[in-house]
Amino acid sequence: MRQHFTISEWAVEGPHPLIETTVPELLEQTADDAGERIALVDGHPDPLHRHRWTYAELLDEARLAASALNRRFAPGDRVALWGANRPEAVFAQLGAALAGIIVVTVNPQYRERELLHLLRQSRAAGILHDPTFRGADLGAMIASIRADLPELHTTWHVDELRDRAEPQALSSTTRSPTAPGDPYLLIYTSGTTGVAKGALLHHRGVVNAPMAFARRAGFHTGDTWINTLPLFHTSGAVMAVIGSIAMRSRHVLMPHFDAGLFLDLVETEQGTLSVMVPTMISAVLNEIQDHPRDTRSLRTIAVGGAGVPPLLCRRARAALGCEVSVVYGQTEVHGVITQTRPSDSEEDQAESIGQPLPGVELKIVGPDGAPVPVGGPGELCTRGYQTMLGYFDMPSATDDTVDAEGWLHSGDIAVMDARGYVAIRGRSKDLIIRGGENIHPQEIEHVLESCDAVAEAAVLGRPDDHWGEIVVAAIVPRPGQDASPERLHAHCRAQLAAFKTPQQWHLVAELPRTPSGKVMKHVLREQLD
Structure with missing residues (x-):
């Protein structure tokens, strides 16, 4: 572990070994090497409806989805995915990768005004959606704004993909050629401007960033990832969906967050890792106090998304018997860029967001753009493979965020100590x-x-x-x-x-x-x- 920084700048020493691959190559290789291993579990509250797919079956489902998408869309088209956490959404996301299509993730809570902005700004050619979400008719909402979206030519229920596939879909292994630097996901973030901007994420980052996170969290091949977070977030679409494939592990997809269901899944599915926001952890701690469960399999909870109260981390360790890893990141960097280790001291867990992950350059800069001495506050900036391609069709916004030397300016005020541990001191904007x-x-x-x-x-x-x-x-x-x-x-x-x-x-x-x-x-x- 590095020691004795005097300037708040973390440089990458030597070449960082990236996996130069794409999501389709990763999925195919994993299915070849571990085809009979369980890949995906539908985290249904009723164990009798908890369907499972092996890696071989997951690849088959992705190929069926790709076949259907290929009939209406061309490689490079943007197709929105709008709905709840369901296995069919995972199939659609992976199928789009095989078809060379860019997935635009959409929050199912959005109303017409918000949906219109995303579909119009992304110039989406199609949208795959659930019929309803929490009583809202998603199809009716799309119909109400369809006249304002001349480029949107296809609207399908996500369940239709299997039936629309070509008969020979499973016998064909052909797919659209993609490269590690090609775009794959378009995930919108409010960022710090108030206008939702689409961060264009690439295959290289989508594959490597969740692997770096998982390894620091102590997650191993064959472990079980209980996914509490939505698939329209980087934490769901990148970290859980792709991270579990990259680690050849099992992804248990919760349909929505519920503290009782989470604990049931940890107990029955032998969950080892989960990523949560503090609100979720509080709910889990309240639930386990009233209704104890066996959580001995749970090794690590990674927590981020807001200020993490130190007392909450201590309570989680005591009540769940697991370690805690505090993470910091943004959509624009494919997820996580700094992270504490489960073995870090309680003080470091409570007062920092850890050290940068492998392959990440980081610096804390003052108003003149130069790194400040350790302990001095400044804007947190990062550079490396994990940086987005840019904001889709927003060159000025991209230039405002990523400078000419490739440094992404986070807008967050931070400090770094002599060991390279970083702490957030505030946000320079009103987010x-x-x-x-x-x-x-x-x-x-x-x-x-x-x-x-x-x-x-x-x-x-x-x-x-x-x-x-x-x-x-x-x-x-x-x-x-x-x-x-x-x-x-x-x-x-x-x-x-x-x-x-x-x-x-x-x-x-x-x-x-x-x-x-x-x-x-x-x-x-x-x-x-």
Whole structure:
């Protein structure tokens, strides 16, 4: 382990051994070498409905999906995947890789306004979707915006792929040629601008980044990964789906997070690793206190997505008998870039986000762009194989994030100690992280200010023991209008996902502003507190 840094810069020493392969090659090689090993388990609450697929069967399902996709789409087309965590979504994601198609992941909580932006900006040629999600008719939502999407020529239920495959799909091993640097996933992130941007991720990063994470977490070949996180996130689509294949392990896919179901799956499926946000861990600890389970197989819980309370890590170790690995990353870097080791001290787990993963260059820079001395705060920047190709069709946004030397600027303020351990000290922007979901206030402010009862709106995050942060809105009402919380909540829910809708409302006479007219959110926060 390195020691005695004086400048906050972590360089890669010597060539880093990357696996120069693609997702199709990885899947085919794993099926050849470990075809009879269980690859995927549907984490259904009823064990009688808990279907399993070997690696050979997983490859077959991917080939059927690829065959169907090849009939309507060309390599390089972008096809959206919109729905819940289901095995069919995994088949579709892997089938798209075999067909050379770029998958656009979409949060199933999105409403028409949010969906329209993603499909229009990605220029999606098609969308594969579930019929419904939590009572919402996804097909009806697509139909309502279809006229505004001239490039969208195909909408299928994800269940249809198997039936639409060519009869000879399983007898043919032909697939679209792809290279490690080719794009594979387009995952949208609010980032720090308020406008959802599509981070274009490549095969090299999708294969190597989750392997580096898994190895540091102490995950081994043949282990079992209990996936609690959604497939529209990097943590689901990259780390769990591809990471489990790369490690030739078993992926247990939860249909949704439920603390009781998670513990049941750990016990019955002998789960060894899971990635969670702090809110999930809190729910698991409450559940196991009331309903004990056998968690002896659980080796590591990786936690990220918001500030990780030290007490939560200690409680998890004591109640679950496992180690904790704190992670930090972004969609733009294929997931995780720094991580603590399970063997790290309690102090390092509590106060840092660990050291950079292999192959990652990292530096903490001051206003002049130069690395600061160790212990000094600055912006966290990274460079390496894990950096995205760019934001899709947004060159200016890409240039603002990735500089001419290839350094990706995170927007987070951090410090590094003499051993190379990094700690986050704050965010240079106003991003809110609620239960692992990135939320930008500007988007919500725009929606609120479209309501005739709102003269001005300011949205910020407030610390919360359960969610990490919650969304809080300060409203300057228009005279004579109904600006009740009930009305404003309904207005937001008609246009925004539930997790973006403010949970606390404050009516104020005016918003504190700078002489140039910018809202002083630090002052507003003090006023609301």
